[in-house]
Amino acid sequence: MTTIRPLVAGNWKMHGLSVSLAELLALKDRLAAPVPGTDIMVCPPATLLAQARYGLRGSDIKLGAQDCHPLAEGAYTGDISAEMLADAGASAVIVGHSERRTLHGETDALVNAKARATHRAGLTAIICVGETEEERRGGATLEVVGNQLRGSVPEDAQASNTVIAYEPVWAIGTGLTPTQDDVAEAHAFIRNELGRLIGEAEAARIRILYGGSVKPANATELLAVPHVNGALVGGASLKASDFYAILLAYRRR
Numbered sequence: 001m002t003t004i005r006p007l008v009a010g011n012w013k014m015h016g017l018s019v020s021l022a023e024l025l026a027l028k029d030r031l032a033a034p035v036p037g038t039d040i041m042v043c044p045p046a047t048l049l050a051q052a053r054y055g056l057r058g059s060d061i062k063l064g065a066q067d068c069h070p071l072a073e074g075a076y077t078g079d080i081s082a083e084m085l086a087d088a089g090a091s092a093v094i095v096g097h098s099e100r101r102t103l104h105g106e107t108d109a110l111v112n113a114k115a116r117a118t119h120r121a122g123l124t125a126i127i128c129v130g131e132t133e134e135e136r137r138g139g140a141t142l143e144v145v146g147n148q149l150r151g152s153v154p155e156d157a158q159a160s161n162t163v164i165a166y167e168p169v170w171a172i173g174t175g176l177t178p179t180q181d182d183v184a185e186a187h188a189f190i191r192n193e194l195g196r197l198i199g200e201a202e203a204a205r206i207r208i209l210y211g212g213s214v215k216p217a218n219a220t221e222l223l224a225v226p227h228v229n230g231a232l233v234g235g236a237s238l239k240a241s242d243f244y245a246i247l248l249a250y251r252r253r
């Protein structure tokens with residue numbers, strides 16, 4: 001089996017003022033001894049990207065953004081393009097997070113266009129998929145995730161510019177996590193579906209992250225699940241000490 005370099009990304013969501021950059025600098029200090037073989041990323045609000053880039057000079061911590069507009073520029077008041085995010089220091093963009101799908105009505109087609117925009121700007125798209133609690137109870141998890149993948153992942157996606165994040169909606173911010181078996185089933189299914197969509201070779205190398213209530217206490221067991229190639233961390237990424245404690249699971253790997 002191919003060895004896949006894991007990625008641990010922190011999604012700050014709509015949290016963070018200039019003063020919060022202190023957490024990023026604390027993380028940089030702790031990572032003076034880097035975690036071997038693991039990519040580390042923080043996705044702060046777009047307003048902090050440029051300052052964060054400045055603060056992280058000399059560190060291996062990468063920066064990502066949380067959303068983008070599909071177009072490069074235009075009369076779209078309030079929107080930010082992938083090119084602008086690249087210019088501000090991002091190397092990746094989270095697209096199709098369930099909070100955007102639910103609260104902003106984003107469709108698979110729009111998420112697909114945003115992923116393509118991210119690629120156009122030379123960035124990595126972190127495409128999120130995941131079922132709601134109702135869908136899981138109704139036994140529709142794999143059908144829902146399959147539909148999201150088919151709709152959201154561009155045909156020409158490659159392991160070098162695309163990451164998939166499996167985030168069960170009911171596990172986000174709730175402290176609940178699926179069993180290891182449930183995560184294993186979803187991740188194996190995602191890799192298999194990707195094989196159909198973008199070809200076996202790319203699918204075998206693409207990173208599939210788990211997201212939803214990842215904490216220092218469960219990071220090791222989640223990482224141990226087959227086809228889990230890292231984590232997308234929400235709440236626990238806001239504090240350098242917690243995020244670093246999650247990264248320790250990767251050092252022990």
Ligand code: 13P
Nearest residue numbers: 011172173212213234235
């Ligand atoms: P929590 O880790 O806070 O559950 O959030 C997960 C998430 O939505 C990351 O994108």
